[in-house]
Amino acid sequence: MAGKNHAHATVGLYWKFAGILCFITFIEWAVFKSDTFRSNAKMMVPLLLGLSAIKFVMVCGWYMHLRYDPSVLAKMFGFGLGLAALVYTIMHLAL
Amino acid sequence: MSAEVVHHTVTGIDNRKFGMWVLIASECFLFGGLILNYLVNRDRGLVGPKAVDIFNIDITTLSTFDLLMSSVAMVLALHACQQHDIKKFRFWTTMVILGGIIFLGFQYFEFHHFVHAGLGLSTNVFGSSFYLLTGCHGLHVFVGVLWLTSMLVTSFVRGKDWFPSVQLEVAGLYWHFVDVVWILLFTVVYLFVYL
Known part of the structure; x- marks a missing residue:
């Protein structure tokens, strides 16, 4: 809404989210590299989809301000x- | 400070921002269709290399980090713009643009490597659907880079009192959407390569 001030997230929160997003991406990479998960699709698929969904919600909710709009x-x-x-x-x- | 024209709308939401969300909703169909096309065709290549033979997850993870960081720079640029801090606004906008250019560099490197490995656009249906999907995403990144570059140049032309908060927020929505699409592509296209 133009002209109105929204209670958007703070700069500190944006940086925290950046750290969490990078950490999740690192976990995804580690899961991919792990032989345990690679040989077990029933574990790997829901885990990677779940991690991806968390990143998706964080970017949409906070960075795209859907949570506040x-x-x-x-x-x-x-x-x-x-x-x-x-x-x-x-x-x-x-x- | 340039006075931003505030339009009163039925929805109470700025029309430019509302329009961007309509575009984003429609882009879901575009990328949904392209992802479906890729998943259907990825194992149907009769000739040429397969995904599992040529994907380099380490490189793709780095490009994912890069795009995520550019999204952080985007929110910081918008925050600086809303705070009327011209130096930070220009700095973070430049960082977003650089992040986009680096991502495109990664994509060029990846495509170049794939072509040398024997996977061209018309080698097989896997190649066609892969290049169509990731190329379409790369094109969106390129448009975002052009858009933000034009805003940065305009900032220098119009002087240090120009703070286009709504325009930057709309451009930011587009940029974050491109990031969100990549989050999905990284998982569905690259990490699920062995499935």
Whole structure:
């Protein structure tokens, strides 16, 4: 909303999130390199998807300010994402 | 300080920002389709190298770090702009641009390596779908770099009293979306290579 001050995150929080995002990426890399996980897709897939989802939520929620902005924006983004996921699921089941 | 024109809208959200979110929602379809196309075709290449033969996860992890850091620089640039701190605004905007250029450099290096390894755009359907997906993302990064460069140049042309908070926030939304897409691509395309 132009012209209004939002209670956005502080600079310190942005840096903390940067550290967490890098750490998660490092964990992803380590999981990929690990023979234990590489040979066990049932463990690897949900773990990597979960880590990726955490990064996704952190960037969207705080860096893109969805957490602080009017909920209509989050709904619109969620609609786009949801529809894309639905199309993917249908195609995946059909193929 | 340049006076930013505040438009009163039905939604209460600046139209430029709202428009960017509409674009982002529609881009979800674009990348959703391209990711689906890649996942369907990645194992269907009959000739040429496969993903598992040529992907270099170490390099891709470095480029992921780079893009994540450019997102941090983006929020810091916006914060500085809102605080009317011209030096930090210009510094962090430059860092975002550099981050984007470095990412594109990584992508050029990766594509160059793949082509030398025998995977061209038309070698097989894996190559076609891979280059289409990551190339489309790279094109988005390139557009973001151009956009932010134009804002940085404008900042020097218009002087130290120009603080385009809303414009930078809209450009930032675009940049973060490009980062979010890469978070997905890093996992789905690169880390799931053995699946």
